[in-house]
Each structure stands twice: as structure tokens, then as C-alpha cells.
Amino acid sequence: MARRPPAERRDRAPIPAVDVPSALAALHGGLPVGEQLRVRLVHGTGTWATSAGLVADRPFTCASTEALVDLLIGGGFSVDEGSPATPVADSTAAVAITATRERSLPNHVGPGMRMLCCGLNPSLRAADAGVGYVTPGNRFWPALLATGLATVDRDPRDLLARHGIGMTDLVKRATPRAAELAVAEYRAGGERLARLCAWLQPGALCVVGLVGWRAAVDRHALVGWQPERLGGVPVYVMPSTSGLNARVSLAALTDHLRAAAEGAPA
Numbered sequence: 001m002a003r004r005p006p007a008e009r010r011d012r013a014p015i016p017a018v019d020v021p022s023a024l025a026a027l028h029g030g031l032p033v034g035e036q037l038r039v040r041l042v043h044g045t046g047t048w049a050t051s052a053g054l055v056a057d058r059p060f061t062c063a064s065t066e067a068l069v070d071l072l073i074g075g076g077f078s079v080d081e082g083s084p085a086t087p088v089a090d091s092t093a094a095v096a097i098t099a100t101r102e103r104s105l106p107n108h109v110g111p112g113m114r115m116l117c118c119g120l121n122p123s124l125r126a127a128d129a130g131v132g133y134v135t136p137g138n139r140f141w142p143a144l145l146a147t148g149l150a151t152v153d154r155d156p157r158d159l160l161a162r163h164g165i166g167m168t169d170l171v172k173r174a175t176p177r178a179a180e181l182a183v184a185e186y187r188a189g190g191e192r193l194a195r196l197c198a199w200l201q202p203g204a205l206c207v208v209g210l211v212g213w214r215a216a217v218d219r220h221a222l223v224g225w226q227p228e229r230l231g232g233v234p235v236y237v238m239p240s241t242s243g244l245n246a247r248v249s250l251a252a253l254t255d256h257l258r259a260a261a262e263g264a265p266a
Contacts, residue, residue, distance in 0.1 A: 006084040014045055015060040017067070018111040018200065022160075023060065024075030025106035029130055030054075032072035033091045035039045037077060040097040041068050042165070053233050065095050067199075070192055072099045073172055078107040101125045107168045108156040113202035115149075116233075117263050118193060118241075120171065120212035127174035131156060131166055137243025140208065143253040149261055165261075166202060168193065183215050190216030190230075197231030205233045206260035211217035225264050 015023055027037075027048075036051040046062045062068045069079055077099035105122040119132055119140075126132050131154045133140035144150040149165060152158040156167045170189035171181050193216075197205055207213045210260040214221050217230070226235040238256035239248045 012058055015058050017061045017063065019107045020060045020062065020071055021074060021107050023056070024071060024077075025057070025108055025157075026104040028076040028101060029248045031101040033101055035101045036080075037072075037099045037101065039068065039072065039097045041065065041097075041098060056078055065097075066195075068095070069096065070195055071191065072097065074107040074109070074168065074196065076102055076104040076172060100176075102172070104172045105130070105132055105167075105169060107166070107196075108160045108197065109166035109168060109200060109202075111200060112164060113160070113166045113200060115195070115204045115206055116166040116168060116200075116202040117203060118207045119167070119169045120209045121169050121181055122172070122174040124174050124176055132169070133241060135242070138241055139243070139250050139253050140241040142185050142256050143241060145249055146250070146254040147258045147261065149257065166200075168196065170207075170216055178209070178212065179225050181212075181215075186212055186215035194231040197233040199231075201231075202233055204260055204263055205230055205235045206257065207235060207237045210237055211240070224259075236260035236264070 031050065037048055038051070039046060039048045041062055044061055044063060045059050046068060047059045062071065072079055080098040080100055103124070104127050109116065122132060123135050127132050134154060141150070141154050145153060149163055150159050153252065159165045159167065165266045170193060172189070173181070173185065175181060191220060208220065210223055218226065221237055223237055223239060226237060229235060236256070236259065238260065239245055239253065241253055
């Protein structure tokens, strides 16, 4: 019988690509805004270190430079000037990227998601709290709890780990109001979201906010299941849960979330 390697050796195996978003989310939460991250990718294996000297305990796997840039942006980092602005799909050569921890929210995503919830962009308050939809009056978490799809309030890590529901944003840049975003930001975010869906293949994508979806993908879209998939994933667009959208009741928002979680009709 072959001997099992020591536990410490098994722990040093590279982090699988599908688990890198969670590792980046944890790293993002432990760094101050403005902290730099130096990332190196060679033959599909990456490592990172911060300017403060913190080095990841384990390397990680990543298929390409484009995928690495998407991971960093999704993780709440910006790729700095001088790093690849137009990433290439082949990462056979060494790639070095410098990224900066932004005042933003990281993705909470992983394999086997039942549903991926996508907001428009983080508010400043949400970015500082590290949790989306925390602005007073926002009904996202109350509606999600009312459906039974979540059991812990304002905890995206528990939501992903226990209930298989991920969270991301069309645009990662935090602003006081979503109206400050440019159409180009929405469209770039829509393209990145399509790549994320194609990679992780959640059961459904629930976009929270019709305005952003219209700006990013389909300016004629209506609330409900969309005629076209994104990255091969069925898309449900629901109204904004913001308190400013008071004409849509909590009960109606709950129904929308439940419909998205139940999956697209055959």
C-alpha cells in the first residue's frame, strides 16, 4: 500500500482555480485599502505577496493571464498601470501583475452554486462593511431570509458555503449612487460576468437591478427570465432591492428571488 504523504505536504498543494475566489476574498478582507499585491503566474501556477510582506501559504492554479486578471478584479483588486491591460489566453511565459486592494467588495463564488446573485455595484457603506446590501432600507437580505434561501443575515460566506448561493457585482467600483457609473463600466462588467458564468456554471444567474442589466447587456430587457443565457447560464432579472425602489414590496422581491432559485422553466 502506498504511503500517504504527510498532512503538511498535502496542504502545500496548489489551491484549485475554483477555490481561488474564496482565497482572494479572505485576503481582501485582511488588507487595508491601497495595499499592493504582487502576483506571478508561470505555466498555470500562481503565487502572490503583499507590499507589507504577507505571502500566501500556498500557490494557486490559474489557466491564463485573462483568467488571472478576472480573478483579481472579481476579488476587489484593480490591475495597476504597467500590468497587462490586454491579457492573452496563453500563460506559458511568466506573467507578473501588480494589483491594488480597492474600496470594493470581493466575489463570493465557487463551484456547484445553485444560484449566483449579481448586484449593480457596491455602495461605499457596503464596501467598508465587507458585505453587500447593508445600506439601511435595502431589502435584499430580508427578502432572501424570507425565502429560506439564507439562514444567517448579512453573511455571504455562510450563504455560499451552506446554501450554494454566490454574490458578485456587474461593476466592482464602489460609489455613493449607481447613477455615477458609466455605460462602458456596465458593459465591461457584463463581459466579465459572462466569463465567470461560463467558468463556474451556476444553476441560475439572478441580476438584482433592471437598470444595470439594460446598460450592460440588453437595453430592452424586462423583469423575469431572459430570452438569452449568459455564458450558458439562464438569467433572471429582478427589480432593485434598494429602499429607493419602494414601489416594489418586500413580498414581491421575495417572490422574485424564489423564482430565480427555482430555476428557469423548461
